Amino acid sequence: MLYNAGLTLKLRQLLDEGKLRFVFQPVIDINQSTVLGFEALMRGPEGTPLERPEELLRLAKSCNLGLELEIAACKGAIRAFADLHLPGKLFLNLSASSIVAFSFFGGGALLHCAVDVGLPPSRLILELTEHERVEDADALRVAFAALAAQGVGLALDDFGDGRSSLRLWAELKPQIVKLDKFFVRGIHLDSRKVQVVRAILDLCAAFGTPLVAEGVEVAEELAVLRDLGCHYGQGYFIARPLERPTANIGERASAVLQSSKISVMPNSSPRPDIADTVGRLKVPVPTVCATLSNAGLMQLFKNHPELHAVAVVEKHYPVGLVNRRAFVNKFAQPYSHDLYGRRPCTLFMNATPLRVEASATIDSLIPVLSGDDQRYLYEGFIITEDGRYAGLATGESLVRAVTERRIEAARHANPLTFLPGNIPITEHIRRLLDSQVPFAAAYFDLNNFKPYNDLYGYWRGDEMIKLAAQTIANSIDPSQDFVGHVGGDDFVVLFQSEDWRRRCESAVENFNVRARALFDATELAKNGFESEDRRGFKTFFPLTTIAAGVVHITDGQFISPEEVASAAAVAKKAAKESGNGLYVGIQPRLRVVTSAAS
Numbered sequence: 001m002l003y004n005a006g007l008t009l010k011l012r013q014l015l016d017e018g019k020l021r022f023v024f025q026p027v028i029d030i031n032q033s034t035v036l037g038f039e040a041l042m043r044g045p046e047g048t049p050l051e052r053p054e055e056l057l058r059l060a061k062s063c064n065l066g067l068e069l070e071i072a073a074c075k076g077a078i079r080a081f082a083d084l085h086l087p088g089k090l091f092l093n094l095s096a097s098s099i100v101a102f103s104f105f106g107g108g109a110l111l112h113c114a115v116d117v118g119l120p121p122s123r124l125i126l127e128l129t130e131h132e133r134v135e136d137a138d139a140l141r142v143a144f145a146a147l148a149a150q151g152v153g154l155a156l157d158d159f160g161d162g163r164s165s166l167r168l169w170a171e172l173k174p175q176i177v178k179l180d181k182f183f184v185r186g187i188h189l190d191s192r193k194v195q196v197v198r199a200i201l202d203l204c205a206a207f208g209t210p211l212v213a214e215g216v217e218v219a220e221e222l223a224v225l226r227d228l229g230c231h232y233g234q235g236y237f238i239a240r241p242l243e244r245p246t247a248n249i250g251e252r253a254s255a256v257l258q259s260s261k262i263s264v265m266p267n268s269s270p271r272p273d274i275a276d277t278v279g280r281l282k283v284p285v286p287t288v289c290a291t292l293s294n295a296g297l298m299q300l301f302k303n304h305p306e307l308h309a310v311a312v313v314e315k316h317y318p319v320g321l322v323n324r325r326a327f328v329n330k331f332a333q334p335y336s337h338d339l340y341g342r343r344p345c346t347l348f349m350n351a352t353p354l355r356v357e358a359s360a361t362i363d364s365l366i367p368v369l370s371g372d373d374q375r376y377l378y379e380g381f382i383i384t385e386d387g388r389y390a391g392l393a394t395g396e397s398l399v400r401a402v403t404e405r406r407i408e409a410a411r412h413a414n415p416l417t418f419l420p421g422n423i424p425i426t427e428h429i430r431r432l433l434d435s436q437v438p439f440a441a442a443y444f445d446l447n448n449f450k451p452y453n454d455l456y457g458y459w460r461g462d463e464m465i466k467l468a469a470q471t472i473a474n475s476i477d478p479s480q481d482f483v484g485h486v487g488g489d490d491f492v493v494l495f496q497s498e499d500w501r502r503r504c505e506s507a508v509e510n511f512n513v514r515a516r517a518l519f520d521a522t523e524l525a526k527n528g529f530e531s532e533d534r535r536g537f538k539t540f541f542p543l544t545t546i547a548a549g550v551v552h553i554t555d556g557q558f559i560s561p562e563e564v565a566s567a568a569a570v571a572k573k574a575a576k577e578s579g580n581g582l583y584v585g586i587q588p589r590l591r592v593v594t595s596a597a598s
Helices: 005-017 053-062 066-084 096-116 137-148 165-172 191-207 219-228 251-258 294-303 324-331 336-340 363-369 395-412 422-435 449-456 458-474 500-518 521-526 561-578
Strands: 021-029 034-043 089-094 124-128 153-159 176-179 211-213 309-314 317-323 355-357 381-385 388-393 439-447 482-487 490-495 528-532 538-542 545-553 582-585
Touching: 005 053, 005 066, 021 066, 034 053, 034 066, 053 066, 066 089, 066 096, 089 096, 089 153, 096 124, 096 137, 137 153, 137 165, 153 165, 165 191, 176 191, 191 211, 191 219, 219 251, 294 309, 294 324, 294 336, 309 388, 317 324, 317 381, 324 336, 363 395, 422 482, 422 490, 422 561, 439 449, 439 458, 439 500, 439 561, 449 458, 449 528, 449 538, 458 482, 458 490, 458 500, 490 500, 500 545, 500 582, 521 528, 545 561, 561 582
Parallel strands: 034 089, 089 124, 124 153, 153 176, 176 211, 317 388, 355 381, 545 582
Antiparallel strands: 021 034, 309 317, 381 388, 439 490, 439 545, 482 490, 528 538
């Protein structure tokens, strides 16, 4: 962008006259529910093209006033912060060059400015921005050492938004690291971001550095960060930048931090297993060269009856695959031995076999199962390492491995409804029990679903299950309540909402009304349908409805997720038998077992 001389002159006047404006956004201590400090953010004159800090910085860079602008902004922010008598630390955004400039003569210019307005240097935190432009890390480390000797702190800004961030973290040893807002926004909806933040918190523990999560915009994000153990938070949900901010945490953020309810984490995919790669399917078998005769290959198969195939390898590179059954069938034909015995084995090989790197994941081969070329199922496939031959694998072993992965995935997320499966359900119950918060475990199950499925077929049955999932999900508060799909027509809801009874009643009532649309007019007229019972006899069944058994858990009634699941299953059975649609079980308190000696 080109700037005219008028704007350049305007910037010069702003710097000379000290007319930059500043707003301050609080950084809060999530664990203590207190304000750690405030980040100073520069602004130009209101209603002018230079009001936005981005424009100020662009203009300053274009006319070689970047360093002067940053230094003026830093000093101006210190004076404005002191005038407001705000508590805690003052976070100042600075580039590497500005930090190095401030470090000259022991940081005198910076320290004098702070001392002149009565602000101890120990309350200053310099945030390093623009990691990608740090060209001299050694000079920066020396600069920080000089400033740290005077009590000034260092923060690494926007961690995760730059290739050099981790290196700088290790080299500069900052007092605080600020996490890039990309990993915070929507964290309550993205399991990958949850895993990233967990990993970064592990780094924080290793380096002894607390983490500030920037960009917190909704209550659910703050709740997840709190439960993950994040140290500090900043963002619009907590407070917007203001010229005169309050010194206390706002009511919205305070309510989240003080709440005893645990957050509902997004459903996670199966944890990747490093060993779960194609390499584990490898079977080391002999190889043959392209010059081996068919007669020689036939003798090899006779000597090794366990071989399902052999690879043809030239200079460690697999050029083809010969399947045992196909080869033996062709070579057993009349006159084949005389005609082809001395010819090279490449005559009967598959020159385009399936080749897979040993490091490839099992999941990456799922598309192969639905591909047009299915020869690998009977002839197997070649496993390579860096393109070189490593071994063979059978199609049967691949199908089995993929099936196992899909079963594992189904335990995390039901493939029909995409709701969390058994493993996330168990994990969430464990979190609830560990937090010792009261909650209600509701077990939903369809009445007369199997005969319905037998009558109308699996497609209509799937629609009924998806309707149940949708109706239940619509009845809960996703910020407090967790919905899981155990399998088939069984669902579990873990309520933290106080009005859980009303929500269960609403789910039952709405499903029973909407499920009628999945019946034909004939069955609706009879208010039921005929289908086979479990013994194979024709029986009349009422229309499909839903039942919910609920157990309200308080005061340490249960120790393990299995106990909670069992109690909810008992309540579900009672709900189905009662015919009322909802049954709330009353659980006895745990007995305290004492020894005979006592």
